[in-house]
Amino acid sequence: MKQQQFLEVLDRDEAEQKWHEVIEPMPLGSEEVELSAALGRVLAEDVRSDVDVPGFDRSNMDGFAIRAEDSFGASEEEPVELILLEETIPTGVLPKSEVLAGHAMQIATGGMLPRGADSVVPVEQTDVEAGKLLVRQARTPGAALSYAGTDMGQGETVLFSGVPLTSRETGVLAAIGRTKVEVIRKPSVAIISTGDEIVQPGEPMRPGLVYDSNGRILADAVRELGCEPIFMGAFRDDVLALKQAVKRGLRETDFVLLSGGTSKGEGDLNARVVDELEPGILVHGVALKPGKPICLAAHGRQPVVILPGFPTSAIFTFHEFVAPVLRRMAGLAAGESEVVQARLAQKVVSVRGRIEYLLVGLVGRLEGPPMAYPMGRGSGSVTSFSRADGFVRIGRNQEIVDPDKNVDVTLIGRDLPVSDLVIIGSHCVGLDLIAGALGAEGFRVKVLSVGSQAGLDAATRGECDVAPIHLLDKKTGEYNRPFLSPDLHLLPGYGRMQGVVTQRAEERDLETLLSDPHARMVNRNRGAGTRILIDQILEGRRPLGHAYEPRSHHAVAAAVVQGRADWGITISNVANQAGLLFRPLQTERYDFVIPAERWDRPAVIRLRALLGPGSPLRQSLSAIGFDADEGAPRS
Secondary structure: OHHHHHHOOEOHHHHHHHHHHHHOOOOOOEEEEEHHHOOOOEEOOOEEOOOOEOOOOEEOOOEEEEOHHHHOOOOOOOOEEEEEEEEEEOOOOOOOOOOOOOEEEEEOOOOEOOOOOOEEEEHHHEEEEOOEEEEOOOOOOOOOEEOOOOOEOOOOEEEOOOOEOOHHHHHHHHHOOOOEEEEEOOOEEEEEEEOOOEEOOOOOOOOOOEEOHHHHHHHHHHHHOOOEEEEEEEEOOOHHHHHHHHHHHHHHOOEEEEEOOOOOOOOOOHHHHHOOOOEEEEEEOEOEEOOOOOEEEEEOOEEEEEEOOOHHHHHHHHHHHHHHHHHHHOOOOOOOOOEEEEEEOOOEEOOOOOEEEEEEEEEOOOOOOOEEEEOOOOOOOHHHHHHOOEEEEEOOOOOEEOOOOEEEEEEOOOOOOOOOEEEEEOOOHHHHHHHHHHHHOOOOEEEEEOOHHHHHHHHHOOOOOEEEEOOEOOOOOOEOHHHOOOOEEEEEEEEEEEEEEEOOOOOOOHHHHHHOOOOEEEOOOOOOHHHHHHHHHHOOOOOEOOOOOOOOHHHHHHHHHOOOOOEEEEEHHHHHHHOOEEEEEEEEEEEEEEEHHHOOOHHHHHHHHHOOOOOHHHHHHHHOOOEOOOOOOOO
8 A cells, every 4th residue: 555655656746635625734723822822822702891991081291291282382592481380290190280371280201191281392392481381392282292092992803813923012011901811832843763774862873774864853842843743762664663653642732743653664653654644645655856755644634644764855845735724724824035137157967757946055245246156966965954045946847957047946934044255166064163263253154065176266256255276286396376367366275185995904005996986986966076076096997896986075974985986085183083993195275265355344354354374263273283383474
């Protein structure tokens, strides 16, 4: 049954409609809460005021309560003289005297207007001399006053059902004296992580296991929607335990959300457990990438969803299918995502037959629409979604999206922060230190690791503030400077050592490894400075593992540490951190290319200062193994 359901892959909209026809999502019932707990909730009733607001005619400023007609004709040169009464009216005090014709009474901001007065003249338009008030400005009836009930009148509807309560609405409720209010009940969501490979943060780790990030991500995503997550724990692939967890979730919450176990593997039991519900599985497989194996189900009208186990797939399908239903159950309007137009920075190859959601980072340009840089596309990437600004929808019949093509980017979240410094190019652990130093000073830094060549191209096109590169010119033997055009400056960075890494027990040198047809390498991605070095060393040879092209030095080290590769090339800092044997090859320069028109931007100026000769940041770079002894920055 499970396998048949999975093979019936549906279009996204068709799948959602089929599921909604059964669960019929609608707001839950109401509950009364204290006003102090009402922020963020959705109002379940029309609210009418039991009082007038304000409850009395009051002054809007410090001044004097008068009859407006007594001030007619007053001016700076010819003030009107009024008799000043002895009584003054502070706030919270009921006036005792009446303001008769030709009289005035001192009044504070918020004070109750005395009988007979119909306006207030501000202090700065008056003088007091020998018990007389000199009024130097004519006033009209109602000037500087708020009349009783003009803000809210007794019996007036001040808030309507369905309104999300922000500080503005809770302020209104407080103004009419409400201490409690009827709100839509928060949907509660049971979150169940599953899989034999799952361990919780803080538990011992060993090869083959992964920390349960989905449980944390989904719980907080549910909370961000104003709902109540109930994390029920992580369960191994045990049918009885899973059945008990699902039954408990159905009994105690409004929505059951499982993570993992949606594919066809024999060890994935979630679909078998959920399909025993009534009606059980409604959709198992949607033409999406990532997220194809999502399972949409129900028990009666109660929603049950099994999300894919890989983090990016889980997060994406949560926002596509689960979040809209939870918003509806919470009484919230469907979230409207903001869409911006951009140009795709790099060529993208997709797969026919399913919609692909391509995560991108947006980079503003001095002129024209922003550029959209594709992020990591692996469904197991936790950081891709967290660092992406939005996504591009690639149609199911589209295989290739060419660079510089106009694309619509759906933003992830409506409050997209504007970066103070955009860095595109080669990644390095030293760059992390630099970006952290800028972030500690309040600068918002965006880092897109796309390789040295792509970073240089981005700087040439004016798409970034800084492009870290380590490109070796074969003719001159010099790093980076030969690649500059006249409109690019070079900010000196630091030196780092590239070398061959192997397990510590490995005794063979690089040439011996290359001559062994069974020795497996780990490569680097095309466009990376390290890839250029690797290609020079290989001289056209393609050892085992040549097609394995991770995008970072850390990934190279991990492949060797875990025995998936016998050797690779990375920098000494990463090798030492990983406990690998490091054989130096050559020192390279890791410098920063900056477009001339961005040289004097505030964040760039601060970066230049941080990398000044003998700076504390350079000392920190030296402390972690880089050659950071550099003279004055040059352009």
